[in-house]
Amino acid sequence: MAITEIIFWFLSALAVISAIMVVLSKSPVHSVLWLIAVFFAISGHYVLLNAQFIAIVNIIVYAGAIMVLFLFVLMLMNLNKETEPQKNLWMKLTGVVSGGCLLIILISLVRQATEIKGKIAVTKTGDIGLIKVLGKELFSSYVVPFEISSVLFLSAMIGAVVIGKKD
Amino acid sequence: MIELLFHITAFKSLPLGEVGGALTHIIILSTALFFIGMYGLFTRRNMITMLMSIELMLNSVNINFVAFNKYLYPDKMDGIFFSIFIIAIAAAEAAVAIAIIINLYRTHKSIDVDDVTDLKQ
DSSP, X not given: OOHHHHHHHHHHHHHHHHHHHHHHOSSHHHHXXXXXXXXXXXXXXXXXXXXXXXXXXXXXXXXXXXXXXXXXXXXXXTOOTTTSOOOOHHHHHHHHHHHHHHHHHHHHHHHHOSTTTTOEEESSSOOTTSHHHHHHHHTTTSHHHHHHHHHHHXXXXXHHHHHHSOO | OHHHHHHHHTOSSOSSOSEEEEHHHHHHHHXXXXXXXXXXXXXXXXXXXXXXXXXXXXXXXXXXXXXXXXXXXXXXXXXXXXXXXXXXXXXXXXXXXXXXXXXXXXXXXXXXXXXXOGGGO
């Protein structure tokens, strides 16, 4: 078993277990902390897939910015185990049945697909994850979506301020 | 931090072995993450944890994009850019959603989705 395979299985187990803990833990603060663990595991997967830039961006943006925002909001609202809404048992059952059925269908589909069978990533080659290559591509063929996303950020910022301010 | 970023992104290749996981394994991983997030979206009644479940689903989709890009089209970069834009849009979405949640908490003193029934009347 190669070392990348061991890392792959370890990161997969970490991601799945932490994701299960995100949805199962009673306290919202614990959910946020487990979600950060999921993001780190996913970043490890990106590094294995030669996408180093996305791995770093994932850690900085998700674990660094969004999760800190979540934690601050949770602290502002003083949420804890006692204020957590009680779940309906039927709702849980519905979640398990619908999610589980779709999961089984998709996994059986993936296992049957012939185009992707036996595809193995070569981790040593490829430089698509490097900043230089990504930047050149981003400012040539992806420049329009890039500029549009800047407008999107501006509108989201203004919207967040307008919605969130006291009237 | 910046030096670490340059250090990691300057690697032409990682000093690792030849083979990672197969494509099937990584798709099954991202499917499992997606449906764990979906279960959380169905069962949690707290709006912030519902939002966290949505982030989990978005991340599983990101893994799919990067994996398909790497395994099937290693000479193109569309999957990487799609996941970068997904990360950007997820950040904007989280900011707006948290502003809405804070506003709801101010008016209703709760962030239980079942308490927000103003449109019913």
